[in-house]
Amino acid sequence: MRITRRGAALAATTTVLLGLTAPLAAGASAPDRPAWGACAGGAPDGRQQCAELTVPIDYAQPAGPTLRLAVSRIPAARPDQRRGALVLIPGGPGGSGLNGPSSAAKRLPQSVLDRYDLIGFDPRGVGRSSPVSCGLDHADLAPGKLLPWPAPDGQGGDANLATGQRVADRCAANGGPVLRSITTRNEARDLDRIRQALGERRISAWATSYGTYAGAAYATMFPDRTDRILLDSNDNPDPVLAERSWLAAFATGAEDRFPDFAAWASSPEAGELRIADTPEQVRTAYLTAARQLDAAPLPWPGNNPSVLDGNGLRGTMLNGLYADARFPAVAALIQAAQGRRPLPDPGPAPDAAALAQLQSSTAVSAATLCNDVAWPRDLGSYATAVAADRVAHPLTAGMPVNATACAFWHWQPAEPPVRVTSDGPSNVLLVQNLRDPATPYAGALKLRAAFGDRARMVAVDSGGHGAYLANGNACGDALVTEFLTTGHRPARDAFCPKAG
Known part of the structure; x- marks a missing residue:
């Protein structure tokens, strides 16, 4: 599964018989052959x-x-x-x-x-x-909204539920038959x-x-x-x-992977981004920083959202575990939460083309998750699951089992x-x-x-x-x-x- 981010931010020897196709289903028309030509807007490789x-x-x-x-x-x-x-x-x-x-x-x-x-x-x-496109508001395209992070008190959160309902409604209104x-x-x-x-x-x-x-x-x-x-x-x-198990898997995946980050962030290799002397201390520093940001978010002008809160740090941590090259970004935010360095420059705002791409990728992500499998509609079941998962997997604070737009989706899987x-x-x-x-x-x-x-x-x-x-x-x-x-x-x- 991919997390879309901005600022702080996925028979072995059978011979191929060329020129032959399998039979078409009844009523199906023969597919058009590709008319290969230049890619609109160019391509990174000129051969493409x-x-x-x-x-x-x-x-x-x-x-x-x-x-x-x-x-x-x-x-x-x-x-x-x-x-x-x-x-x-x-x-x-x-x-x-x-x-x-x-x-x-x-x-x-x-x-x-x-x-x-x-x-x-x-x-x-x-x-x-x-x-x-679901025609989502800019705020609902923020990294903190793309995964269902619970409220700081550990509840599913009225704000998260409102976001899920709003996304589902917008997708129903604007997504169309595709x-x-x-x-x-x-x-x-x-x-x-x-x-x-x-x-x-x-x-x-x-x-x-x-x-x-x-x-x-x-x-x-x-x-x-x-x-x-x-x-x-x-x-x-x-x-x-199906996809319900994928979201839940972030909890165990983060626990599997975080020790690699903690080992780096407690080693000389991290240089000025070193967080602590031992991996155990790095874990404690991360969890403490997230709780502090829950209570007192830091202003972050130019970012979407315009503050760094605990869930912003948690999202950056999860995204940062995808590759060792992303470890420094996680360490920098932990140190910013500790008051050891300023927040990084969020960079330029995305242009119209990038926003359109984000709209489509977000809509397709939601549609795939919600159209493939039925999700529980009992909102209380999510709150119960979040409370238990926060204890079992504190790194992700209950997000992997929280309610998404799929809890409010307007269609059942076909x-x-x-x-x-x-x-x-x-x-x-x-x-x-x-x-x-x-x-x-x-x-x-x-x-x-x-x-x-x-x-x-x-x-x-x-x-x-x-x-x-x-x-x-x-x-x-x-x-x-x-x-x-x-x-x-x-x-x-x-x-x-x-x-x-």
Whole structure:
């Protein structure tokens, strides 16, 4: 799962048969072939091309209203070695993936670039794919509103409930039919339309974060259309709770990962940002600073919101655990709360394009969470859960089990969550950090179990969100690259020790 922030602020050897497509569903029209051309606004990598596809808003009505899906590609570097298409499934939900090929081309080894067309896309409702908006007020786009942080007294909080109700109402009023159609099942169907349009009988995929659930859904719904499926930083596929389990997982994920930050912040490596002499003292300093900010927020002109309160620090902490490079931002805010340094410059306000992107990503995130699975409507149940979770997981103060807009959502799910099973070819590889704050190892093990012998897992002794080519672990990177280039996976689940 991704946190959007500003200021203080996600059969292994099957041969691809090119030019063949699986049969279309009855009543479905043949997908248009991509008319590749320059990407609107340019692309980070000059080799990247863009196109648009037409897909149904409602796949139950294939001849009904449609939307435009933006796709991109960087062709395989060695056509004579080309295996097929590697679709890059972005995280979020609500993350843009149109420039995914440009980003991946900077990191992937040449052996992978030689063999695959890199395919990116903006999921429906995001970016250039018929973007949706709930028309939220600027204040409701603040980082502190994007996750349901409880009030300082530990209650769910009237303000949080009011925000959830307001977001749900705005989405119902302004989102339109595209927003109502946004589900993981429909993303999997969109992926299959991309496959058909590319003229591929089977596709490979590299999915990250929320994308692992979309990728797992695709591999479950269309198993015979998969080649090599790489799932990186994996969501719990609970067939009843689905996204409800993902939000709850932030509590355990933060506890898994915080010791890495505490070790850094108590070491000479932190320099002037060193918080304390021991990791235990760093934890105490963070919790104390958050309580102090609950009681007396610091003015923060130019930021959204214009104060740093306890939940602002908690949100920065959670976002900061995604990568070691973000540790200094967390330490700086703790020291600001202690009066040891001024608050950092929040930077320039986002321009109109950035705000539009934030509106669409926020709307798609809410729609995916609320359309995929039913959430409790009993508000008292959230307050009870928050009180218990604050005691069990003080780092996140009850946020992971608090009420969101989904408690007030205007529609019930049209379909049940995807139940991932072991049915299908054994062509899935999971790669997972042991200390991931957003998609914890415990949840990844559940996805591994759901796939059964279809999958193998490479567990990496690393912290942060993102495993392949993200943490400098040569062992894990080599195993994943071998899978993508040759189809070979470890005979059994593998473990890669900490680098160095």
